[in-house]
Amino acid sequence: MNVVEKRIFTYIQDILSIDDIVTANELLRVYCATFQEYLSHLPQYLALSDCDGLYQAAHSLKGCSGNVGHEQVHELCQQLEEFARVRDFAAARTLVGQLQAIAQEMCEAG
16 A cells, blocks of 8 residues: 555545445545546547536546545646636646556556
């Protein structure tokens, strides 16, 4: 378990009061699957210059990240929402790259 996963796991236990390790691990697994699902759509929205799709995917990912205490992804998604709103696709691409790196490090290993 890497540092980010440990922080999320601690958030799940302390803030959400889920002490059952099996349940906490399942929540982390579901979060990773959800993270990767939303993330998989972002390059298509960028390629199509679809600011609405980009905003909605960023907004949804922001919400589920906030629910499990993944502050870094939550903050990146807030920025991505703003870039989608102002149609700054170059800046959005940079953030999508950062999100992809986070997902690869955190989710693909587990």
